[in-house]
Amino acid sequence: MKLGFECPSCLLSKGTRIIEKSTDDPTDRAEAILGIADVLHENMRTGATAAQISTLRDRVIRKVTGNPDPYRLVKQASNAYAISRLHRAMEYVESGLDRQEKFKRACICAAVGNAVEFDIEGYAFQNQDLDRLLDQAESQLRIDHTDRLCGLVRRAKQTLLLADNAGEIVFDTILARMLKQLGTRVLVAVKESPILNDATMSDAESSGMTKVADSVLTTGNDCVGFCRSESSREFLDAYEKADLVIAKGMGYLETLTEEPLSARNAFILRAKCRCVADYLGVDQGSYVIWLRSKHLAATKSAGTGD
Secondary structure, eight states: OOOOTTHHHHHHHHHHHHHHHHOOOHHHHHHHHHHHHHHHHHHTTTTOOHHHHHHHHHHHHHHHHOOSOTTHHHHHHHHHHHHHHHHHHHHHHHTSSSHHHHHHHHHHHHHHHTTOOOOBTTBOOOOOOHHHHHHHHHHTEEEEOHHHHHHHHHHOSEEEEEOOBTTHHHHHHHHHHHHHHTTOEEEEEEBSSOOTTBOBHHHHHHHTHHHHSSEEEEOSSOOSSOOGGGSOHHHHHHHHHOSEEEEESHHHHHHHTTSOOOTTEEEEEEOOSHHHHHHHTSOTTOEEEEEOOHHHHHHOOOOOOO
């Protein structure tokens, strides 16, 4: 996905909020804002995605402020929220009439997890009742490829699940369990070190994912989305050898759609950003379970702040 018209303002606006979380020092705040401006100026013309610019922006903020994880408290709150509602989500999945419906419900739970998000321009999340979130997800599921995806899962020897955010990864444990029940080995990838509210190994441990997945590894980097040049050899081997890759969230959508087309890539997310929604051809706020389509990849061009 290429940058959209609204991306620069969103990148700057979110950067401002991250700076506010990172430091109270006015000098550091001013220096960080100037650093973000330089990042935008240097990278807007290079064809970089919004996710790639987000990575560079956040590295500037960390360097200037010295705060390695400004979202630490947000991630803790997100994990606590999701864990408190995990049992209800599991009941929702298990109430499916057959394995096909249970798989769809597990995907919906994973998509609902992607709604637990903060600091997206024009999108606000509050701790909402899980039943309401699930009802909304079913009614707002605008791209639904779960039947085809289930068939791919059944044939896959190994599936790589690319985790997105803290909190969200708790609901992803339900999907990981269902994938294993369908007969595929499940690898889960998290970020090597903090970036935004993305899940790291500590979140994989606190969410229970390390006990559910066959293996949990890191990407080897702190990049938003997929970054081939900065990924570890271990992660790239897992990505290349997986029979199926299920990617969570907008950052992976932005970056993996810049990679060569692969029918084995699936995306589960909520289109929280208007540019992402436009790219996918859905209303903002819609839920999406999408097997990558050549037609869509070839005809849409947009982007998002994060």
